[in-house]
Structure formats: structure tokens, C-alpha cells
Amino acid sequence: MSALPPIANLQAFEAVARRKSFALAAAELHLTASAVSHQIARLEAQLDIRLFERSAHGVRLSPAGEHYLMHVKTAISAIASATEDLRKGIRNSLYVHSAPSIASLWLMPRLHRFAQAHPDISLNLSAAHTPSDFALGQADVDIRYGIPQWGDLVVEPLFEESIVPLASPAFIKRHKLKKIAQLLDVPLIQSNVSVVQWSDWFARYATLRAPDRFPVRFDRAQMSLDAATQGLGVALESAVNAGGHLAEGKLIAPFGMDKAIRVKAHFAVYPPRHAKRPVVEAFLSWLHTEAAEAAKTSRSP
Numbered sequence: 001m002s003a004l005p006p007i008a009n010l011q012a013f014e015a016v017a018r019r020k021s022f023a024l025a026a027a028e029l030h031l032t033a034s035a036v037s038h039q040i041a042r043l044e045a046q047l048d049i050r051l052f053e054r055s056a057h058g059v060r061l062s063p064a065g066e067h068y069l070m071h072v073k074t075a076i077s078a079i080a081s082a083t084e085d086l087r088k089g090i091r092n093s094l095y096v097h098s099a100p101s102i103a104s105l106w107l108m109p110r111l112h113r114f115a116q117a118h119p120d121i122s123l124n125l126s127a128a129h130t131p132s133d134f135a136l137g138q139a140d141v142d143i144r145y146g147i148p149q150w151g152d153l154v155v156e157p158l159f160e161e162s163i164v165p166l167a168s169p170a171f172i173k174r175h176k177l178k179k180i181a182q183l184l185d186v187p188l189i190q191s192n193v194s195v196v197q198w199s200d201w202f203a204r205y206a207t208l209r210a211p212d213r214f215p216v217r218f219d220r221a222q223m224s225l226d227a228a229t230q231g232l233g234v235a236l237e238s239a240v241n242a243g244g245h246l247a248e249g250k251l252i253a254p255f256g257m258d259k260a261i262r263v264k265a266h267f268a269v270y271p272p273r274h275a276k277r278p279v280v281e282a283f284l285s286w287l288h289t290e291a292a293e294a295a296k297t298s299r300s301p
Helices: 007-019 022-029 033-047 063-087 100-117 169-174 180-185 198-205 221-229 243-247 278-298
Strands: 052-055 058-061 093-098 122-127 141-145 154-157 161-166 188-191 216-218 234-238 261-263 266-270
Touching (some): 007 033, 007 063, 022 033, 058 063, 093 278, 100 221, 100 243, 100 278, 216 221
Parallel strands (some): 093 122
Antiparallel strands (some): 052 058, 141 266, 161 234
16 A cells, blocks of 8 residues: 555545535535545545544544644645646746745745746745655755754755844833843743743843743744834844844844844755755755845844
8 A cells, every 4th residue: 555645535634624524625626525524534544543523513633633734735735836837837846935934024025036036937935833844845945943953954054143132112212221131120022932032142141030921922033023013022033034123123122233142043954855956056046145145234233
């Protein structure tokens, strides 16, 4: 038996999971509800695991089903995009996956330059906290955030970024924020996924202990920065991610950019077999040029 389930069974699984109904999934797939039910049963038998929990109130994913869906829906989307490109005669397709905040705050504002430089390349961009699965063909290149522990993949750091306290001008004025010690008397915004936490920053630049509790917490840098812009507190974030906010004067580093912790936390990641693909080479070359300029700008006062 093949290790890869039939695509029809995977499509049925994704449709039922999204619609939360066998009948609605069947209508979408132009099948009977019974046919969809049999496809799900065959998939569960092949995987030897229950993907859905059925009750009188309907159907919902099991914990195992939720985990499986994260990978399956991305793979199906990639197959659909590749198929559509082929139908339209597009040969130079590039599939890039990225961590969400760097995608929206840094990559998106620059993509027009890539499109201008490479009009022959069709770029497909997706973003999620979950890294892409190269074994499933989900991406050509993945822009990942964190501590690099990615096995046999090629890992290229993009830039050294400055992690620094940031607040809105109005917040700084309202709290007369001038000294580091005052941070203990104002709301601090916690970014749960950041590789640099408030405890790290306080250990570097103060003899004070960082607070144990925070009034607001976020799992994305973009939300943390937006909260700081709205005056909810002081965020500890990357000057690269906050580049737009800083340029527009929406955020300021109240203690200066020299009170930063510098790290390499964003990486271009790909399998060695992708290295010689012309579209990958073109994208990586452009990406590193943009990253070098961004790092230079983020270190400016």
C-alpha cells in the first residue's frame, strides 16, 4: 500500500473539516454524502486513526485530525496552485512560505521590487506560524523565525536585527518616559513568540527584575506593534519589523537604538535540492539584497 493516500480522500477530508458537514462537503465536491463518508473511512483506515468525532450535533475534527489538517490543506493548496499555473502556461512559479509578521510587515512592502526585477516569475506567498513541509512540496523557500534547528535544510540568516523597547510618542509624553526604571510603572506588552523576552532585555540594560505579569500578550509581532501604536504599552520588538512604524513616527525607541539586543532570528530555509533552481536563486539573491539594506536602516538612530 502506498504511503501517500489518494488525493480524492484528502480532498474529501479537507472539505469536511472546512465545512464541518458531510452533506456540504459532498455538494462542493459534486458527490453524494455517502461517497464522501466512504472516502473518509478509507483514509482513517489507511492512517489507522480517527480523524473526526461524530455526534448528533454534527462532525468535528479529532485532535489528530486537527494536526493532520494543518499539513494537508497547505499541500492541497500548493497542488491546486501548481495545476492552475500549468493550465495557464506559467512555468516559472515560485512558492514562498513565511512567518506571518515578517511577511506582512517586511516582505509585502518590498514585493513590488521583486516583481519589477523578475516579471517572468509567478510568486505564490503563504504565511503561517507552522513551518512548511518540504517533503510535501509545500514551498520552494521558507522564511522562518526562531532558533535554527532544521536538520538537513540549508539555513541562511537574513539580517541581524535590533530588538528594542518601542512606544508611541503620545504614550511616552503621557508617562514622561525617560528612564529605564520607569518601565516598571507602565504597561509592558509581551510578545510570546519573540526570541528576546523582557527578562533578557532587563538583564542586559538594568539592575531591575522584569515583571512576571503583563497586561496584554500577543503571539505575533504585528499585533504587539499595533498595540504599542495604539498606546497600550511599551513593546519589545524588532526594529526591522517595526521599520514602517518608525519611519512614519508612529513608534519611537524611548531609550535610543543603542539600548537594543541584536540577534539573527529570521532565516531563509530550503532543501539542498532547491539550491540550483533558477527561480530560487533569483529570489534568494533579491532577498539578501533587501535584507542587507533593511539591517543597515534598522541600525540607524
